Amino acid sequence: MTTHSDIPHKKPFRLTRNVWVTTITSFLTDVSSEMINNLLPLFLANVLGVSTAVIGLIEGIAEMTSSFLKAFSGWLSDKIGNRKWLAVAGYAISACAKPFFYFVTTWGGVLAIRFADRTGKGIRNSPRDALIADSTDEQHRGIAFGVHRAGDTAGAVLGIGIALLVVLATQAGSLTLSRDTFQILVLIGIIPAFLAVIALATLAKEAPRKKTSIQPMRLNWGALSPDFKFFLLIVGIFTLGNSSDAFIILRAQERGLTIADILGMLLMFNLIYAVFSSPLGALSDKIGRKRILIGGWLVYGVLYLCFALATDGMQIWLIYALYGLYYAAAEGTAKAMIADLIPSEQRGTAYGYYNALVGFMAFPASLLAGVLWQGVGSWTGFGASAPFLFGAMLALIAAGLLIVFGRKRGVAVAD
DSSP states (O other): OOOGGGSOOOOOOOOOHHHHHHHHHHHHHHHHHHHHHTTHHHIIIIISOOOHHHHHHHHHHHHHHHHHHHHHHHHHHHHHTOOHHHHHHHHHHHHHHGGGGGTOOSHHHHHHHHHHHHHHHHHHHHHHHHHHHHTSOGGGHHHHHHHHHHHHHHHHHHHHHHHHHHHHHHHTTOSSOOHHHHHHHHHHHHHHHHHHHHHHHHHOOOOOOOOOSOOOOOSSGGGSOHHHHHHHHHHHHHHHTOOOTHHHHHHHHHTTOOHHHHHHHHHHHHHHHHHHHHHHHHHHHHHOHHHHHHHHHHHHHHHHHHHHHOOSHHHHHHHHHHHHHHHHHHHHHHHHHHHHHSOGGGHHHHHHHHHHHHHHHHHHHHHHHHHHHHOBTTBOOSOTTHHHHHHHHHHHHHHHHHHHHHGGGOHHHHO
């Protein structure tokens, strides 16, 4: 006779130590970064008098710079079998770059600081993502990455909340950003940036990996699996239209929102992002990554079309708040899909290729957005709605490709 004690009990799922530590690290980093980086396009436009084309150039070069390091650092973490300390080094470089924003007086100086900051991001992202994947079983990667994104975004909420309080205290009701306000935020932001480095260095542990005959990928296109190549191709198409969110902030100001209004808008966006990241990540574990990713891209396309057609600042405010649904659906799900497609021994390199592609495409995406908006030289461009129409079009094309052709590439990509 079988008794109740003879029946095996399934242990409840618990997130691992490394998932929580990387989440805390990202939380603290975003507290620092979001109070500075979200106001950086306004600092460039309002304080330094820089055009949108130059802002696009700065954002594009900064992201493209990190893209080269993302591929190499991911491959290196596979090669040496160490994720943690590469990630720590990357976070430390970014933290050391932030204090220099206090002194910068030219757009060239901003570019140099952004270059250093993105260098740190390029070093840390792929090993960190691989560390999360290595520390989580296949059935729960969606929720693990969702929780990480939620923690990251919760940090953004706090960072933007602090920035809003500072703006209300120093220049409430102002339509333009002042240098003094920006400098105060830089000083505050330094503290959580260094706390993030300390947290990862002291609390994270290298995840054990099974010894197999599988070797790290070579750093060439031919070494990638066909399914992974196909996925990268579609991501590249989408990302070409996914210009820096700096242009949404500039669009909000162009439609009449004050600095405080813009920070409130960013706060609501990140709240929605944080609330829905974990549930949508968990949902991708149940119904498939592709369905969630396609849904996120379709939401993006519709909202970008709305950005283009918006006639006043409040419309931009509401649209950007809903924009958090795209991030919640797509960011963590895409990374969980990569872990499904690639074995553990090659994930660092795979995340390197993915992060590199997204970063590399950010350069033409942001530069093109700036030129479409304001033109370059004697050409005046198509106006503020143009980059958003372009982004909506490419998002819908990418979603369509994943729907139509994903079925032909095997179950891993299709589901």
